[in-house]
Amino acid sequence: MRRRVSGTAAPGSSSPSDLRRGGPALAVPFGIVAALGLVTVLLPPYSSPWWVAGLAAVMLALVVALYVASRRRPERSWLDPMPAYLLFPYAALVNDAAGAGSGGSSSGMTVLILIPILWIAITGTRHQLWIASGLAVATLVAPVLLIGPPEYTLGDWRRALMWGAVALIIAPVLQRIVRDLERQSRRARVSNERVEKLFDDAPHGVALLDPSGSIIRVNISMAVLVGLDPPDMVGHRLADFETPGETRIEDHLGRLMLYRGESLQSECNFRDSGGNDVHVSLSSTVVGDAQMGEIIMVNVVDISDRRRYLDRLAHLADHDVLTGLANRRRFESELDRHLDRCRRHGPTGALLLLDLDNFKQVNDTLGHNAGDQLLVTIAGLLRRSIRSTDVVARLGGDEFAVLLTDCEQSDAARVAELVVERIATHAATLDGVARRVTASVGAVTFRAAAEHAADVLALADMTMYDAKEAGRNQVVVLSEGDERGPRTAARLQWQSRIEAALAEDRFELHLQPIMDIGTGRISSAEVLLRLRDEGELVPPSRFVYIAERVGLMPQVDAWVVDKSLELLARMRRDHDPSFEFEVNLSGHSIGNPDIERAIVDSLTTHGVDPSALILEITETAAVADVALARTFAGRMTELGCAFALDDFGAGFGSFYYLKHLFFDYVKIDGEFVAHVHESAVDRTIMRSIVGIARDLGKRTVAEFVSEPEILEVCREEGVDFAQGYLIGKPVPFDQFVLEFMPSAIGSAPNE
Structure with missing residues (x-):
């Protein structure tokens, strides 16, 4: 049975309230003593007049009756002390009867006078105790005065003095002791009840x-x-x-x-x-x-909710939000693990890199929702085409990767062909431009990559472009033992092409506007890099990762910083003196002395206030070396530059980086912005990021703001700046000035 400590007294016990009312548990022993006194004087030999004992018995009965009557009342009243007061004449009668005519001097019943004194000391008030003390003295003195010698002698005066002292001195002390015990009991009871309540209601x-x-x-x-x-x-x-x-x-x-x-x-x-x-x-x-x-x-x-939330965050850190596949970060981790295995046990398995053909036309013609739905469907096709031990990931946009952990070259070719066939078959059932969507796949075994002593991901990328150049909807496998390598390696000599672009100044900078939500003003822009190659404007996703792998990214970033500050100087001089640029830095450039020197030299050369330069670092860049990133950010902050943490929320360690790095702006990852007007989860995440950033004194920028409803949610949640196609697309400098700078409206571009 469950053990329970209650604040209510158990039956048969005396609570403080019972003591104050003189409950039965207290009255019974007092009654027994009083009754024994009466019985004692009735025992032979008995020489006192019968009416004395009879009157004492009547008096005792009256005491009992008054006690019962007082107990019937719910509250204390004048009846409560009356039984005790009547015990004084009762004690005088019993004392006289016990004296058998010789008065109090020979009676041993004087002690009965303690009964009412103790009763009042325990149950009564201070005022009632003084009355009882007076009655005690009167009870002892009255016979001496009224009857006198020889029945009552001088010794009775001494007895009266002694009992009077007991009543007047000792009884109040006893009453204080009782009250103290009562208070302690009450405190203990209240404390016990509080503990009980805390336990039960926790x-x-x-x-x-x-x-x-x-x-x-x-x-x-x-x-x-x-x-x-x-x-x-x-x-x-x-x-x-x-x-x-x-x-x-x-x-x-x-x-x-x-x-x-x-x-x-x-x-x-x-x-x-x-x-x-x-x-x-x-x-x-x-x-x-x-x-x-x-x-x-x-x-x-x-902690089920917290566990689910942490699991969700961990899942978001390693998985693509749209398709549920592994993201680039998770894929690179799995790829590194497999490469370690290949180094220990020999190369095995293959890597497939897949890119959708004509997918951009789906987004441009049918809208992003149709494109998103197609990506989700293709992700499902890829899952069903591989084993549970293999890994399929969305690397970004319409690019997917498949890691076959244990297979031969023929198996990799068969899986790649199956993927291409299934995607083409599915697209054939769709309407409109989506019917033309196909896939180009490049397949490289890890044995072939080892033979070429090259990065397997770069080889797969080059092989995939072989498939595109072969007419798309194709599979190209880098054959083992073929020393020629991918045909696209010639295109694909990205190291040479990037070096040539740097030497020939064929990089271009586009600006995407950033709006201050509070004022509606275009107050800054993000600088985006493009490569002009054979008449094609190549986005950075096609060449940046190769530049990083071959060690050219610091040179590219140095060029970007210098050209950006040149354009920023023109912008502040000719159009808006308070305008700011956000410039992205690669993780390979963080802490590089050449980059720091390029930033300092360019600021001096172009006469730009360092506070107008905002350096953007993505979470993945900060992950590589947090200590190095913190040191670099500290030096640049001392110089006067500001920092922005890009793609905030995309990684599991977002808040860790926010705590340990110097940042002035937090750019909320587009995954949490693109559907924030439709998703309560995205809105909650945005609200939490904005709240934390505001508490830390940092400002927030929402990326991927493509619809008015998204902008309105950002405004309601307190986001400071908005960036996205609704605000404006990336355009060259002169076009940016014409479209977004009020001072340039109606005037020719400033050459």
Whole structure:
């Protein structure tokens, strides 16, 4: 049975309120003593007049009647002290009867006068005690004065003096002691009731266990957690409610008993009465109990929601939000793991790189929603085309990668052809431009990559472009033993092409406007890099990762910084003196002395205020070396430049970087912005990012703002700046000035 300590007194016990009212538990011993006094004087020999004992008996009966009458009243009244007052004449009659005609001097019943004095001292007020003291003195003095010698002699005066002192001095002391005990009892009761209430009403589960782990008592929250009533849990072992097959609770309690006196925390899963698992956190300690010995107190907190949230964050960090596939970060991690395996046990498996043909036309013609739905469908086709041990990822846009962990070249070719066939077959069932969507796949085995001593991802990318140049909707496999390598390697001599672009100044900068949501003013722009190659404007996604791999990215970033500051100087001089540029830096450039020198030299050369330059670093760039990034950001901040953390929220360590790096702006990742007007989850994430950034004194920029509804949500949630196609697309400098700078409207571009 569940043990319970209640604030209400148990039957047969005396609470402080019973003492103040003179309850039966207190009255019975006083009544027994008074009755014994009457019985004693009736025993032979008896020489006192019969009417004295009879009057004493009547007086005692009247005392009992008044006591019963006072108890019938719900509140204290004048009747409560009356029985005690009547006990004084009763004591005088019994004393006289016991004296058998010789007066009080020979009577031993004078002690009965203590009964009403003690009664009032315990149950009465200070005023009533003074009345009782006066009655006690009167009871002793009256016979001496009224009857006198020889029945009452001088010794009775001394007796009266002694009992009067008892009544006047000792009785108040006794009353104070009783009151102190009453107050202590009340405080103990209130404290006990408070502890009981705290235990029973605690918002988290609390269980008391014996040293063997059996439940002594649980509160309501604990019982609700497992879907039972508290009494149904008592007597069972706490481990009985754990998810079958797990032993975490036994381990937890075992370690707790081994290290007594320490608080121990751990996590486990409970199985509730409905068969559902509840993830909980246990915090336990061993406490001593005077009656029961050692007791284990376990605090149990349901952290299922927090666990689901953390799992969701971890999933978002490693998976593409749209398709649910692994993202580039997760894929590169899996690829590195597989490369380690190949170095230890020899090359095995293959890498497929897939790019959709004509996909841009779907977005431009049917809209992004249609394009997103097509990507989701193709992701499903890829999942169904590989084994569970393989990895499929969306690297970005319409580019996918498949890691076949254990296969030969022929197997890789067969899987690639199956993928191309399934995508073409699915597209054939669609309407409009989506019917023309196909896939170009480049396949490279890890053995072939080892033969070429080249990066497998770069080889797969070049091989994929071989497939595109072969007419698209094709599979090209880099054959093992073929020393010629991919045909696109000639195109694809990206190192030479990038070096040539730097030497011939064939890079271009486009500007995308950033709007101050509060004022509606275009106050800054992000600088975006393009490569002009054979009449084609190549986006950075096609060449930046190659530039990073071959070590050219610091040179490219140095060119970008110098040209950006040149354009910024023109912008501030001719159009807006407060305009700012956001310039992206590669992770390979962070901390590079050449980049720092280029920034300082360019600021000086073009006479630009450092505060107008905002350096953007993506989370993935910061991941490589947080200490190096922090040192670099610190030096640039001292110079006067500002920093922006780009793609915030895309990585699992976002808040870690926000804590440890110097940033003035937080750019919310577009995955949380593109659908924020439709998704309550995205809106909640945006609200939390904005709140944290504001508390840290940082400003926020929302990327991918493509619709008025998205902009309105950003405004309502307190985002500071907006960037996206609704605000403006990336355009060259002169076109940007004409479209977005009020001072340039109606005037020719400033050459």
